[in-house]
Amino acid sequence: MNSTKLLTTMFAAACLLAAGAAHAGATLDAIKKNGFIKCGVSDGLPGFSYADEKGNYSGIDVDVCRAAAAAVFGDAKKVKFTPLTAKERLTALQSGEIDVLSRNTTWTSSRDSAQGMNFTGVTYYDGQGFLINKKLGVKSAKELDGATVCVQAGTTTELNLSDYFRAHKMKFTPISYDKSDESAKSLEAGRCDVLTSDQSQLYAQRIKLAKPDEFIVLPEVISKEPLGPVVRHGDDDWFDIVKWTLFVMVDAEELGVNSKNVEEMKKSTNPDIKRLLGVEGDKGKDFGLANDWMAVVIAQVGNYGEIFERNVGKGSPLKIERGLNALWTQGGLQYAPPVR
């Protein structure tokens, strides 16, 4: 397993070595030529990207890629998913193994700059928390001095964890695993006292445990984790499409357009909705796509609210509240520029 991982990394490095110089727009050209989008997702995180026993993926991150496929091809099914561990994901994107990384990845300055990537937006506003066994009687993260902590290797989580314990002058023993499943197993077995990850993941991992009720999420949120899709530098057209796919879904929710009423809404008199659905103007064409691509995205995948509720919200086992991820009009942070 590890050797495959090393191979992947080396293959990725080799691709970087071998790939010829390309002109801007190469990614979009290649996608159109291939007929599908190569999308990097998580190796198993319920609600975000999770493959069922038949290999069908579902989750917010998965839907973002489907929406991009609907935008480019008019067909949300034209996606090839590649499950990646936290350690593999960035190299896979850098090397061109995938076209877009939609894998609960935190937007940070170094990823935008030194690592040569572009975050296209925020699909989920998250923060890092702690999952712990009730038996230990811990009520706050500040009581964790001396604890053994399971964490996923190669994540911002690993860095926040060290920062938090340093800032509070506490000691801890880290165990870094490649896969979130291994962390969860270790927490269950008692190899570590507490597991740290983004809060959304903690809820998702908790339902995978044998006895979810024995574990609680501590109240502290120790970091800002804006999670979003990422593309690599060098193809602005593709960057725009992925970015606006997300914006369109947020705008659609704000305008009350969803997958069920999208056809009716085309008759709406509201100019914002008319532009969004390609009934008026040629905003869609400006992206080099079909004029009604935004309507297709909404019809096939849904608006942001639908995606959220279906995957992590009330319609899912996770039952996460909208919280920060509510629309700006409802006290949340989800806000998209207008289609104009």
Next chain:
Amino acid sequence: MTEQAASLPPKPPFWNDPHIRAIVFQAVALIAAITFGWRIFDNTQDNLSRLGIASGFDFLSSSAGFDIIQTLIPYSAASSYGQVFWVALLNTLLVSALGIIFATLLGFIIGVARLSKNWLIAKLALIYIEIFRNIPLLLQIFFWYFAVLRAMPSPRQSLSLGDTAFLNIRGLYLPAPHVQTGFGWVLAALGIAIILVIMLARWARQRQMATGQSFPVLRMSLALLFSVPLAVFWLMGSPLHWEYPELRGFNFQGGLVIIPEMASLLLALSIYTAAFIAEIVRAGIQAVSHGQTEASFSLGLNSHLTLRLIILPQALRVIIPPLTNQYLNLTKNSSLAAAIGYPDLVAAFAGTVLNQTGQAIECIAITMAVYLTISLLISLTMNWYNRQVALVER
């Protein structure tokens, strides 16, 4: 003279001269290789700058910001990525060196046992070899880590060995020795004892050459090695303080801890490689013809001396080269550490550092160079040793 020169065949044109041809072909091959290498390097630089990815080795001096479970040298989250490299390298070297020692000891024992005249011992050795060398190493690591060491009790229910050592799911906690003033003398005494042993061995050898009388070198050496430092230790008033692990809060604090990640990796590597070494040892011993044993017996050497003076020196010549391969394999296999979270070079440096910095090419290049260097060093050492034990033709 002139007649002779005329009878020689005419000098072939230079393109048919095998000498010149050879040089030209080699030059062409060299230029092609260099061009290819340069093209790759140049292309990479080009692609990296086009994608806006940082390159170069400056990242090694910036601060890492994450912690590591096992560090043999001082390290904190404020240390640099360069320090992570050394920590990770030492972790790799530690597990490889211990693995080589254990695998060799176990391998030799099993290898000899395989040839035992005792039916049960021979069969048990055979079963051991067939089981452990035929199961993939990664599976064995998982077995020890997830099946065996996960069955240990929680810290509060630790298995206690006389209240000094504790075993639980977090590892084996041992008392840690703390050196106090005066311990230097004990080390000095040990050094003197070692020098004495070497002198004793030389003297015994010379005496045996001259008079034919043997001397119990091994027993005397062991006695010297233990008694001299121990005597000094008592004289200096036991200048060693033991720090015992204590259960405080979540876990045992203080003392020395062997983490289960390291233990399972070490167990799996040693046991797996020992199976191969055992077969190499068996083959080596069987390669020495039985006539040698018979000749030795007829000269009046007993079976112990026969093994030590006749069979082993000859068997070693056969054993060393494949044994080197096993050492190399073990070292390289230690990179499977990443699968269970042991912070070796691949997990901590080619994994975490690569990911945090995004500088894949640099990290992988450094890691490959390190493994290459370690492997070459092991090869060199073993080749040197091989020359020492090689048959000297007289």
